[in-house]
Amino acid sequence: MKTQRTRLALLLVMVLALTGVLSACGGGSKQADDGKVTISFLHWRGEDTQTFQKIIDAFEQKNPNIVVDMQTLTSDQYQTTAQAKLTDGSVGDVFASFPGAQFAALAKAGLFTDLTGESFLKNYNANLIEAGSQDGKQWAVPYQLVYNMPIYNKALFEKYGLTPPKDWEGFLKVCQTLKDNGIIPIAFAGGDIGPGQFMNTMVMNNEPSEDIFTKVEAGQAKLTDEFWVKTLTQFKELNDKGFFQPNSLGTKDPAAGALFIQGKAAMLASGSYQLSQNVKQNPELQQGLLAPITVSADQAKYEGVHTSTFMLAVNSRSKHPEEAKKFVEFLSQPDIAAQYANETGQNVTLKDIKYDSKELNIAQEWADKKTVFQPRYTIVNAENQKAVTNSIQAVLGGATPEQAAQDAQAIIDQQIGR
Incomplete structure (x- = not known):
């Protein structure tokens, strides 16, 4: 009987121990x-x-x-x-x-x-x-x-008599005026978020349809088509004209934000999510949102990106x-x-x-404007999305738009063939 009680006690201990393990x-x-x-x-x-x-x-x-x-x-x-x-x-x-x-x-x-x-x-x-x-x-x-659109410093724009431009030529003129006055036109975090954020407004009016990247991923269109090569060409133009800060590819988001907050840059290529944190660091900052229009005013389909x-x-x-x-x-x-x-x-x-x-x-002021859903997020394959943003970095690093588009398309072709 004593042996049986001992066995029962041991069994009870084991059950309690197992219960504790399962709980943990x-x-x-x-x-x-x-x-x-x-x-x-x-x-x-x-x-x-x-x-x-x-x-x-x-x-x-x-x-x-x-x-x-x-x-x-x-x-x-x-x-x-x-x-x-x-x-x-x-x-x-x-x-x-x-x-x-x-x-x-x-x-x-x-x-x-x-x-x-x-x-x-x-x-x-x-x-x-x-x-x-x-x-x-x-x-x-x-x-x-x-709203995935550049933030701009209203006080700097007012100081130099500038208003948000309605076409590509106007955007280039705004940037040139700022540069001529010793102001960095666009603070660009090329080392992390910049390519993925700024590409949205840069491509929104170049893309032939809202589902163009869906078509690219389905093999029905290519990054070597005019819409993306043109977008990369315009990125190159901004870079070649010195409208980004020096070493933009080595700049991370906090550093780009600091240039804007300190008034050294007139635009920050990010989005509305940074408005509040900017003003916390500089309560005197007067901010607005704008999007570069990469076509003529009469060809623009969208005013911005959401x-x-x-x-x-x-x-x-x-x-x-x-x-x-x-x-x-x-x-x-x-x-x-x-x-x-x-x-x-x-x-x-x-x-x-x-x-x-x-x-x-x-940001709420943009609720009634004509905006398109963020083009980057219509790319559903993570490798394809990375290929697209990497092509922007490649152009800023010296590659031709045609070569960068071709290299990115090669990665997408691999994903389609998997």
């Missing part, structure tokens, strides 16, 4: 002993965590049985590792996705939960959340609205999908979205949002 292995989504469900919120906006934590606290007060565990990665890490982290469902019950290549990859992997028909979708501008739809279904909801990004989604592998949807629904309430927008300096895709900062209203 759990992450993200889980059911706690007190009946509370913990869901994981995975995204890349580390700079927004303070605001998101306030929103999470408010959500947990209204939903006392749900705990939200927020985890962030850098944007680079997010694009390379998010899919692997989301696959087993232990992380990212609610997650954010970039549009374009990442959205396409996650959709192909079946990681999105269908949100079509959810009541909270009515809070959004329907035309601004199309980037999260595919095959007639809404898989993700773009939360942020960004992107709807930070696409909220529910992981199809989540063990608590209803709780995850409740959190997305909470983020989709206009008052919560307004709180997020005003505290982080990011415009949002929801309807009837009141912005309380000058910088957010600068």
Whole structure:
């Protein structure tokens, strides 16, 4: 009998130990002993965590049985590792996705939960959340609205009698006037974000159709066609005329931003997402948005570029999908979205949002202008997207536009043939 009791005791110890191991292995989504469900919120906006934590606290007060565990990665890490982290469902019950290549990859992997028909979708501008739809279904909801266009220093433009130009010749004249007066016309982060951001306004009126890059990836058009060679030629023209700062290819985003914030450069080739952080570093800065028009005024189809990004989604592998949807629904309430927008300096895709900062209203002025969805994000293959932006760097490094386009097309041909 003593031996039997000893065996039972050992068995109990083993069961308890195994239970502890299984508990330790759990992450993200889980059911706690007190009946509370913990869901994981995975995204890349580390700079927004303070605001998101306030929103999470408010959500947990209204939903006392749900705990939200927020985890962030850098944007680079997010694009390379998010899919692997989301696959087993232990992380990212609610997650954010970039549009374009990442959205396409996650959709192909079946990681999105269908949100079509959810009541909270009515809070959004329907035309601004199309980037999260595919095959007639809404898989993700773009939360942020960004205008991927150069920011310009209004005071410097006024000082030299300049206004945002309406055609390519006008843009070149503006740049020349600034250069003649000792001002860098365009601060360009050629070492990281610059090519991917500035290409959007440079190509928007050169491209024959909004789906031209889709056609390129399908083998129905080529980067060696006139639209991209012309775009690369205009990049070369800006570079050859000295309209970027010296060593633009070696310049990272913070350094380019500093040139603009300090008034050494009149334009910053980035986007509206930097308006608020610029003015935090220089409260006297007067900013506006403009886009280079690469054609004659009568040929211009678009005035600028917009992107709807930070696409909220529910992981199809989540063990608590209803709780995850409740959190997305909470983020989709206009008052919560307004709180997020005003505290982080990011415009949002929801309807009837009141912005309380000058910088957010600068971007909001573009809501009624003719803008096209960011061309770069219509490239859904990450290798193809890299080939396109690398061709810009190649031209700035001395390659001819024709050769740079040809080299980029060779990579796309390899991807098509895979």
